[in-house]
Amino acid sequence: MVCSRSWRRLALALVGIGSLTLPGGAIHAQDGGFAACLQSLRGQAAQRGVLPQVFEQATNGLTPDSSILQLLDRQPEFSRQPWDYINGIVAQNRITEGRRMMVQHRAAFERAEQATGVDRYIIAAIWGIETSFGRSKGNTSVVRATATLACYGRRQEFFRGEFVAALQIIGRGHVAPGEFRGSWAGAFGHTQFMPSTFLRAARSSSNAQRIDLLGSIPDAMMSTGNLLREEGWVRGQGWGYEVTIPANLDLTLAGRDRPMPLSQWSARGVHRIGARAFPRASDQAFLHLPGGARGPAFLMLPNFRVIMKYNNSESYAMAVGHLADRLRGGGPFARPWPVSERALSREERLEIQQRLTQVGLYTGTIDGRLGAGTREALQRYQARVGLAADGFPTAALLQRMRQGG
Known part of the structure; x- marks a missing residue:
């Protein structure tokens, strides 16, 4: 989440590593510093075409938002078991509402899919997850939130x-200052775009000059599809397949950096659930075991990685893909999750990374987020x-690590 081509996940993963250095009470004691910080941005704003009057109107009397300090480090995508996160999101009420909204706004979805090549069900799933189909867009001033985090x-x-x-968005007339509200970290609209992402990828469904992600569902759906298209969405390809794996499969083949054609996975005995054939045997896919060897297994297509650019979490991308499938009429995953495995505490997750580092198997950041790098190190261990x-990290595996070896 360090490049300009990332959007909502910047609001979580970047600022969510650690916490701000100022306690909530201290931020008010530095209002003078906040004003000076904002004034230091005047030149950068002018270089990007922000008129002086727009800058003055936006910053006059602006104060930092100390409530943001309490909202960091709350990332359920990384702290809960994947099945808890996915099942919580792909709930029956969201499926029912999503199907209703897709019928109600059929024309908007058809235009977005036709223009961008992105599956309308994926677009709808992102809308449902991000704002519950527009009901929870956030009520924090985007200008104040981004200003606070800028300083x-x-x-x-x-x-x-x-x-x-x-400020550029305001200056160009896309959003009125008083209506420019969104999440605590600056994402806004039906599908929660960061401001820089809006400038890069937002599109009007009707080719109008003004793009309205807050009030126009067609604009929001078109923009979401265009954003995924720009990030490399493969037209006509899904996000992945639930599969069965043979008992003797070499599980070290699992992981994002080990893709191979579906035909090769088939030759190793990995087959699609229900014995259905893969539509295109030449498609590249990687084996994903979010619940370990005892949980459901998946072959993930390149579009899965595109969804992850919306939020750099495999659980989030799986929730989007699974919700899209359920909106399309599909059923739940065929193989049950290992629900008896409890989620590890942050201290336990940190300990796993520390122990893997000590034995030379992990060289990444010790942050308690057990992403692909940590899982690959666990595989080596x-x-x-x-x-x-x-x-798959479990309490039993951590205990085995504590015993040495």
Whole structure:
């Protein structure tokens, strides 16, 4: 989440690593510093075409939002078991409402899919997850949120750009200042675009000059499809397949950096649920075991990685893909999750990374977020000690690590 081509996940993963250095009470004692920080952005704003009167109107009397300090480090995509997160999102009420909304706004989805090539069900799933189909777009001032994060915290440089982008949006007449409200980290609209992402990828469904992501569902659906298209969405391809794997499969083949054609996976005994054929045997896919060897298994297509650019979390991307399938009429996953496995605490997740580092198997950041790098290191450890190398972190595995070896 460090490049300009990332959007909503910047609001979570970047600012969510650690916490801001200022306690909530101290931020008010530095209002003078906040004003000076904003004034230091005047030149950058002018270079991007923000008129002086727009800058003055947006910053006059503006104060930092100390409530943002309490909202960091709350990332359910990374702290809950994948099945808890996915099942919580892909709930029956959301499926029912999503199907109703897709019928009600059929024309908007048809235009977005036709123009961008992105599956309308994926677009609808993102809408449902991000704002419950527009009911929860957020009520925080985007200007105030981005200004606060531009002046406090670890990613000030990034949010300075977002603050200026928010002023550009106002200056171009896309959003009235009083209506420019969204999430605590600056994402806004039906599908929660960061300001810089709006400037890059937002599109009007009717080719109008003004793009309205807050009030226009057609604009929001078109923009979401265009954003995924720009990030590399493959037209006509899905996000992945639930599969069965043979008992003797080498589980070290699992992982994002080990893709192979579906035909090769088939030759190794990996088959689609229900014995259905893969539509295109030449498509590249990687094996994903979000619940370990005892949970459901998936072959993920390149579009899965595109969804992850919306939020850099495999659980989020799976929730989007699964909700899209349910909206289309599909059923739940065929294989049950290992629900008896409890979620590890942050301290336990940190300990796993520390122990993997100590034995030379992990070189990444020790942050408690057990992403692909940590899981690959776990696979190497499991293979070293003769365990099934599924990369799935459990309390039993941590106990085995504590015993040495």
